Amino acid sequence: MDEKNWWRDAVVYQIYPRSFADSNADGIGDLNGIRAKVGYLRDLGVDAVWLSPFYPSALYDGGYDVDDYRAVDPRIGSIEDFDALVDALHAQGIKMIVDIVPNHSSIHHEWFQAALASPPGSPERDRYIFRDGLGPDKAIPPSDWGATFGGPAWEPVGDGQFYYHLFAPEQPDWNWDNPEVRADFLRTLRFWADHGVDGFRVDVAFGLAKDFSADPLPTAAQLAQIKAGPDHPYYDRDEVDDIYAEWRQVFDEYDPPRFAVGEVWVEIPSRRARYAVPTSLGQAFNFDLLRANFDAVNFFRIVDENLTSADEAGSSSTWVFSNHDVIRSATRLGLPPATPENSDIKNSQGTTWDRDRRWLLSGGTYLPLDAEAGLARSKAALAFALALPGSTYIYQGEELGLPEVLEIPDAERQDPAFYRNAGLEVGRDGCRVPLPWTPAGTSFGFGENGSHLPQPDWFGQYAVSIQADDPASTLAFFRKALALRKQLLPAAVDAHFAWHDSPPGTLHFSRGEWHTFTNFTDAPAPLPAGEILLSTAAPADVAPPNTTIWFR
Ligand code: NOJ
DSSP, X not given: OOGGGGGGGOEEEEEOGXXXXXXXXXXXXXXXXXXXXXXXXXXXXXXXXXXXXXXSOOOTTTTOSOSOTTSOOTTTOOHHHHHHHHHHHHHTTOEEEEEEOOSBOOTTSHHHHHHHHSOTTOHHHHTBOEEXXXXXXXXXXXXXXXXXXXXXXXXXXXXSEEXXXXXXXXXXXXXXXXXXXXXXXXXXXXXXXXTTOOEEEETTTTSSOOOOOOSSOOOXXXXXXXXXXXXXXXXXXXXXHHHHHHHHHHXXXXXXXXXXXXXXOOSOHHHHHHHHSTTTTEEEOOOHHHHSOSOHHHHHHHHHHHHHHHHHHTSOOEEESOOTTSOOHHHXXXXXXXXXXXXXXXXXXXXXXXXXXXXXXXXXXXXXXXXXXXXXXXXXXXXHXXXXXXXXXXXXXXXXXXXXXXXXXXXXXXXXXXXXXXXXXXXXXXXOSOOOOSSSSTTTTSXXXXXXXXXXXXXXXXXXXXXHTOTTSHHHHHHHHHHHHHHHHXXXXXXXXXXXXXXXXXXXXXXXXXXXXXXOSSSOEEOOSSOEEEESSOOOSEEOSSEEEEEO
């Protein structure tokens, strides 16, 4: 793989900085904490690290409310610490990707403060999305739309105007028709590229372009009927392409060109592919496997569709089972399959809640959990993905088989999805609990002085130090898998990808001599002939339930 295209087949490890490792005993993970663990990342064998936001932030949304895009939160470190981290990663051949949050800033951003201090119609307000209220007193919001974390999407500012926020009220949306906003983000991209980052993860990449010119705006009920795409006022409009074409020019100023992966919750693969073309971001997340039941028919369809669309886009596919927004895969895959019957409750915006949120809300009682099968399936799913063409994104703790944490007292929860959807959602804190590095200590080795989200007593049994010494551990398995993948990849990249016939409930594909077989069922399956290279469960003369096997 040439230096320019490293991202096409990369294993990218997502770090949620506040919850990875704490170097200064304040209970909050930081950049020096990450730097102290570069050896861990090297031994795991990842190609790149993606850092979730580490910018100054009041943490209304875990850092996705950015006060200043070109600085480091002092609680997380300094720009010198950032440079030192990039150098330490690069010294081990690990790339660095940073999160860019271009849909919204925080209310503390200086431009939002300037907008509040300026009158309606001013250039300062034009950088955000301000509209007059309706009715004689201008007291009625411009539309009845709901925000993603609950509550209305328009916030009054006291002078007859409202500003729009897709997420929390503390996250005002930028106006991407404003040239100053566009120019400022180009400056931010160059700033971080000049600090050595190799790429960007683009938050809500499908939401930047907006058209709120309809008068009146559609009602929430009408909006719910409009598909994401050119007719939707804010999801996946065609004009996003122009934004990323400009970004691409910046990426291409660098050698090698910087790359970006867009967070694109767009269901139609051909629409999603627009973000991944070489003249745009380069890659787009596909969350299809993350949302799918662990089932051979689903997995086959999803992989086939995404490989085709990545090919058509001139990109490579992405595979992901976990991130900081969803229930951890070792738990999710231990639940009974999602069905319309067990996933049909509504949240405050009237959208369908998935089975996972309903289960979390019940404190884990709503459906029975098979934790052992969950771990087996999450390992099998990840090993399946690691063998596919494309990049695999791993979320911190996934390599440990870490389950979701349910036992966080309400008073200690941080996620706005919990606070703003009272009684309807517990939010995403359960996958953001600081990692256990050692089996004991005030924070299981996360730091010297507790952790900003409480860790449960059972966390110690998943500790890195225990797993590192146990050849049968989940960590040992992934270290082996990533090392083997590195050996097999050069030949596989140029090899033909092929599906092979296999019994119902199983899938078998190959890339040259590298074959992968996954048994998605709860019963043993006949094992294909060949030399076994790796297995997620000890193979006998059959493929055990919920297992992936690499062989040649
Ligand atoms: C997606 C991020 O992954 C999520 O954590 C955040 O809450 C929203 N975008 C808003 O920035």
